[in-house]
Structures are given as C-alpha cells and as structure tokens.
Amino acid sequence: MVNRTDHHKPMNTLLQTSGLTKAFEPPENVVDDVSFAVNRHEIFALLGPSGCGKTTTLRMIAGFEKPDRGEVVLNDRKLVGKKLFVEPEDRGIGFVFQDYALFPHLPVIRNVMFGLKNVPRKEREERALEVLCMMGLRDFRDRSPFELSGGQQQRVALARAVAPTPELILLDEPFSNLDAVLRHSTRDEVRTLLKKAGMSALLVTHDQEEALSFADRIAVMNEGRIEQIGTPEEVYYRPRTRFVAQFLGTTNLITAEAIGATALTEFGRVNLDRPANGRVTLSIRPEHLTIEKPDRNRDNYLGEVIAKAFKGHDITYRIRIKARECLVHTDNRINFHAGDRVNVKPLETAVVLEEPTVPIPSAKTAV
Secondary structure, X not given: XXXXXXXXXXXXXXXXXXXXXXXXXXXXXXXXXXXXXXXXXXXXXXXXXXXXXXXXXXXXXHOOOOOOEEEEEEOOEEEEEOOXXXXXXXXXXXXXXXXXOOOOOOOHHHXXXXXXXXXXXXXXXXXXXXXXXXOOOHHHOOOOHHHOOHHHHHHHHHHHHHOOOOOEEEEEOOOOOOOHHHHHHHHHHHHHHHHHHOOOEEEEEOOHHHHHHHOOEEEEEEOOEEEEEEOHHHHHHOOOOHHHHHHOOOOEEEEEEEEEXXXXXXXXXXXXXXXXXXXXXXXXXXXHEEEEOOOHHHHHHEEEEEEEEEOOOEEEEEEEEOOEEEEEEEEOOOOOOOOOEEEEEEOOOEEEOOOOOOOOOOOOEOO
C-alpha cells in the first residue's frame, strides 16, 4: 500500500496533521499514519469509500476522538500531541454535521446565535443576521427548521458554523441527505459562500464527483491510509496507484512491457507519463482512447465492438482485442455498431501505476 502524505509545510499552511493513528480494535488501525496540510482559504477533501477512516480522521481534528498517536496543529497552535489534547470547544473549529443537527424548537436566527458564546445578545443577533444575509436566508430568520427545504437547512447549519468566525470549517458528508438536483445546486452555493468568506474548509465525502468539483485539493484514502494528494486534475489524470485510478472514475488497466518512454499494448505502442522498464500496470481513461475504421497496416491491433451505449452527447463502446476488453468513450459523431471491426487508438499518454504488478484478467475495467 502506498501512503502518499503531505509533509511539506508551506508558509500559507493553516492545518497540519502528522502521523494521525487510531485503532478502535487493536492491532488493526482504522486510521494509519495520516499526514496532510490544509492551506489558508483552501477547500480540501478527504475522499474514500465507506470505512476507509476519513470520518474518524475528521473527528480527531475536531476533538471528538482522541488519536492513539500523532499531532494536529492549527495556525501554529498545537491541538493534539504527546500528553496534549485541546477540547473541541477550545479549538476554534466549526463543524457541519451530516444531519445538520439543528435545534427543531428554535427559529433559524436562534440556531445561528447558539454558536456565539460570551457575546452580548444584541451583538450575537447582529452577527447572526449578518451571516444569514450572506447565506441568502434573511427572510427565513424567524422560521423553524422543519419549515425549510433540505438545502435551506444545510445553509443554516453552515451559517451556525461560520458565525463564530472559526479558523477552519469541517464538513462531514454535508450533502448526502439531499436529492440529486438539490445536492448539485447546494454544493455550488456552499462553495461560493466559503470562497466569498475566504474560509478554509475540510470536506469528508465518498462521492468522487463531489470531491472533484468542490475541492481545491483532494486526499484519496483507502484502508486507513492516504494513497495520493493532489489537485482534482492531478489525481484524476495522473493516479499513482490502482486504487486511485479505479476509484476516481472508469479506467482501463493494462499489463504491458515498458521500454523507456513507451510500452507495447494490445492496441499498439503507447506513450507513458514517465519512463519505465519491464512489466508494468498502466491506467488509461476511456475518454483517452478512440476507435477508427480498420487500417490494413494495423491488423495486429484489430478489435471488435461487442457493446455500444448511446448517451446522447457521447457513446461508450466495449471493445474486444484478442483476449482482453477495454472501454472507449467517444463523441456521438463516431458511430459504430456491435460486430464492427475497429482499431483502438490512444489519444493521451498512459499512466504508470506504482503498485506491484499482478496478472490482470481480461475485461479488467472499473465500470
């Protein structure tokens, strides 16, 4: 397992975690030596499947769980360390729960005021109203939570977290309870609001599209460890491990013989994203392939269309080449049918994965 961590601490770092580890049932660690940094004014996402340790990591940063070892530093102030544990209420961190956790008996403005401690009531009300205006909820100040839509409740929960002006906002699967349409619009609104307020946020999600569209950088977690950290473009186009390649969308995994900057595959020679030699596992996205009418000079790489899925703006083809299958995404102007003979042509470089190579059966694609 590759553990890609963020040890470098640039000048604009707000949050730094180092070696966070937690085991609920030793000796197996739920979170295993996790290190990463969140910059000021940055939206950072912990992305991974259920049970990978991302929510436990978030709860250790918030102070709801004590790590077995490791450190948490926020704005150069150590919150967790050897014999040191700052209580959640003293960390200066806002938290938006998955179920919003609004008080049903309090109106919206009182829910937002709740997070403002040791402030005169008039100032609390003024600050709460200011944040509600920023969230577009001024006209809902006197409504009860049950009178609001899911998206409006989400913004009230965010307003309550933002009102005390925390240094960092933690978002635990905040959009998962919304329907698909509302999820997209609310996500866009929340991102805009966070950026407008100049706040830093740490999002936990299992939704790949959500992480790719919402975050400035992503840490991909698997089985308690971080496998890769990078911008959405970096982790999608340049995955470093098989897990990252498959988890972040559909990909073709190919076993090939590499010679320097190229490798020989079933559909011909492909360029590699970095030099390699010997047997390697490659990842190439379906949209980075295309299909053409057969070329008599390339009969060795002739494939057959075995399935076609028309999706309006694009088409997904399943192609059999020798004993292997691959997926190809094309625009809707490239039109073939099941049974047609075609050549598969790479449009981009293939990515060399870092995991040890194991035999890959035919049709090994992440569908």
